[in-house]
Amino acid sequence: MIALYATLFFPFAGALLLGLIGHWKSAKHVNIVFCVGAFIAAGMLALDVFSNGPILSDGKLFYIDAFNVYLILLNAFVGLTTSIFSGPYMSHERDIGRVGDKRMRLYHSMFQGFLFTMLAALSTNNLGILWVAIEAATLTTVLLVSLYRTHESIEAGWKYFIICGVGISQALFGTILVYFASAKVIPGHEDGLLWTVLQLHAANMDKGVMALAFVFLLVGYGTKVGLVPLHNWLPDAHSEGPTPMSAILSGLLLNVALYALVRFKMLADPALGNHLAGNLMMGFGLLSFSVAGILLHRQYDIKRMFSYSSIEHMGLMTFAFGIGGPLATFGALLHMIVHSLTKSAIFVTVGQASQIAGTQVISKIRGLIRSNPAVGWSLLLGTCAIAGFPPFGVFTSEFLLFTATIKSYPWLVLPLLVGLAVAFAGLFRNIQPMVFGEPPEDQRKVPVNMWPVFIHLALVLWLGLAIPTVLAQWLNQATIMIVGQGVL
Amino acid sequence: MLIASLSMPEQVTLTLSALILLSSFLLLAQVRVDSLINTFALQGLLLFFATLAIAFISGKYDLLISAALTLGLKVIFIPILLRRLVVQLDIHREVEVLVKPSLVMLFGGGLVLFSYYVSLPITELSLLSTRNTIAISLAVVLIGMLMIISRRKAVSQVIGFMSMENGLFFAAVVSTFGMPMVVELGIAFDVLVAVILFGVFFFHIRTEIGSLDTDRLNRLNEVDK
Numbered sequence: 001m002i003a004l005y006a007t008l009f010f011p012f013a014g015a016l017l018l019g020l021i022g023h024w025k026s027a028k029h030v031n032i033v034f035c036v037g038a039f040i041a042a043g044m045l046a047l048d049v050f051s052n053g054p055i056l057s058d059g060k061l062f063y064i065d066a067f068n069v070y071l072i073l074l075n076a077f078v079g080l081t082t083s084i085f086s087g088p089y090m091s092h093e094r095d096i097g098r099v100g101d102k103r104m105r106l107y108h109s110m111f112q113g114f115l116f117t118m119l120a121a122l123s124t125n126n127l128g129i130l131w132v133a134i135e136a137a138t139l140t141t142v143l144l145v146s147l148y149r150t151h152e153s154i155e156a157g158w159k160y161f162i163i164c165g166v167g168i169s170q171a172l173f174g175t176i177l178v179y180f181a182s183a184k185v186i187p188g189h190e191d192g193l194l195w196t197v198l199q200l201h202a203a204n205m206d207k208g209v210m211a212l213a214f215v216f217l218l219v220g221y222g223t224k225v226g227l228v229p230l231h232n233w234l235p236d237a238h239s240e241g242p243t244p245m246s247a248i249l250s251g252l253l254l255n256v257a258l259y260a261l262v263r264f265k266m267l268a269d270p271a272l273g274n275h276l277a278g279n280l281m282m283g284f285g286l287l288s289f290s291v292a293g294i295l296l297h298r299q300y301d302i303k304r305m306f307s308y309s310s311i312e313h314m315g316l317m318t319f320a321f322g323i324g325g326p327l328a329t330f331g332a333l334l335h336m337i338v339h340s341l342t343k344s345a346i347f348v349t350v351g352q353a354s355q356i357a358g359t360q361v362i363s364k365i366r367g368l369i370r371s372n373p374a375v376g377w378s379l380l381l382g383t384c385a386i387a388g389f390p391p392f393g394v395f396t397s398e399f400l401l402f403t404a405t406i407k408s409y410p411w412l413v414l415p416l417l418v419g420l421a422v423a424f425a426g427l428f429r430n431i432q433p434m435v436f437g438e439p440p441e442d443q444r445k446v447p448v449n450m451w452p453v454f455i456h457l458a459l460v461l462w463l464g465l466a467i468p469t470v471l472a473q474w475l476n477q478a479t480i481m482i483v484g485q486g487v488l
Numbered sequence: 489m490l491i492a493s494l495s496m497p498e499q500v501t502l503t504l505s506a507l508i509l510l511s512s513f514l515l516l517a518q519v520r521v522d523s524l525i526n527t528f529a530l531q532g533l534l535l536f537f538a539t540l541a542i543a544f545i546s547g548k549y550d551l552l553i554s555a556a557l558t559l560g561l562k563v564i565f566i567p568i569l570l571r572r573l574v575v576q577l578d579i580h581r582e583v584e585v586l587v588k589p590s591l592v593m594l595f596g597g598g599l600v601l602f603s604y605y606v607s608l609p610i611t612e613l614s615l616l617s618t619r620n621t622i623a624i625s626l627a628v629v630l631i632g633m634l635m636i637i638s639r640r641k642a643v644s645q646v647i648g649f650m651s652m653e654n655g656l657f658f659a660a661v662v663s664t665f666g667m668p669m670v671v672e673l674g675i676a677f678d679v680l681v682a683v684i685l686f687g688v689f690f691f692h693i694r695t696e697i698g699s700l701d702t703d704r705l706n707r708l709n710e711v712d713k
Contacts, residue, residue, distance in 0.1 A: 128671030155705035180663045190668045208609030
């Protein structure tokens, strides 16, 4: 219990304190300290849940089970490594005059604020608070997207604000409908949105209302997941904001939105008694996966390119949760971890690469392996990992997903394989000249801290070679919760 | 359903929800920035009265807190903040040129029909006798969305956004007598922060492109430069 409150307290206190002292030279260390605190607390919470089962807080406001606890730990971990990277990166941005004192304060405070909203969204038991926290996540990051105050970044921020705001409003309408349906079967005005209560009564809720609610929720949270055709904000927001923010947006926010969607699917499925929710998710997922793979070929900006890769992977996960069997769900849960670790590592590397080259334009970043081997090799290996090469973990999870697809919908494997090949070609045609070849003369020397990247890639490699028993048990428990049976 | 067979408070609620829908159309057609803000405040006021009426019909007096929140936030704070902003930015006398106004209005009418069609399964279940208010709230949400799409000025888009929020609040009030209090407070907080951030954005957009025409925010796209 204390571990749960500590997990939420650290980023909250961090947001307040760094709002005051975020411009100090030592603020980057303070930022790391708060992230370490949250990570340790999340680790203790995970151990507690692993040994004692789900935890329900006293006021029923928080509920931690196998499904959200591993995402909480993942969030805290990626938050920690990103904060380590963010220190030298933001110092460099300040040195070259892109941000001043005031904006450093804003940046540090909102970094912690964002982590807080993510952790709150994951740990809450109230589906209304889940909505409030995800909307608050938009609010904390919107000024970070436009942090550099250029024409492009303000455009990206405005688009992000309006599109996500409108999208998430649909999710609120869906939530209101769920509450409406639950009010018919659950006594007590205040309990009707509690996950622990809804879960028990899901089968009795009205079919028509739940079907309608799920459509609104899919559109709403799907906007945040970055599902095509609601994805337009995502590449803009990722490419124009500071890189540490791109890393946490891609690694955390998309996962949390997908988490919300899956929670509602778990309510819609018993209520509807058919596969409507799953079919909708499969359709949107496959569309996102295919379209994003093609769009990878048309990118000129390296961060935009990798944000399309995020859309592609989120599409794949949505598709897998849509299929719904134990194997597909297990694969999708594993894919959430490996994608998040790999993608945040890539964004960190890309951030270093664009500081070295002084630009994010792909055609101007050249010869990274010569000029800075650590960055060059990390970029190459990270791209191999995200493209699904063995022995990295993404290969394992994609392999599981494909096996599950062959079992349930054999003919859908074809578009998946084509999509993977297209995405692979799209990534490598751009990455290959960036890492090999001669570096141009005007590359800068920047302070580089590649430890976060190495740790992430090592973890992904480890997950590809052997999934630790603890994690497998955990994912299995989550799978049992979501679809009723496990794989182990 | 005969109007005359309903009780007095129910008739009041129905009339108010009709007026709320009307105010949505007014927002859609309003071209002057200062009148737009006034119309938005009017919609908030109607929402406040509707919430009061429903609180008395249902006897759920926690709705009075929601009503007070609406009055404070949507009738007083947000309109005053927006007015101060537009005066500071010196755009309060501006008149926006609408793109194909009659087509937009027709489309809005279509959205109302669509909302009635979509909310059929819900209205059959509703305990309230003023059932079709749910369809109206969905229509207000969708018309707000239409407003964001059809307008160019940042201020009009923000008002469309806030009007969507009005529709959502109305939906919660008429279908379930409001959300649980902790959720309602959370939503109100989000709206409050959102409107302040929108204000900050107005200044950023203005400094960068010299006006508040979001049409000119068009640099980011997929084509190679």
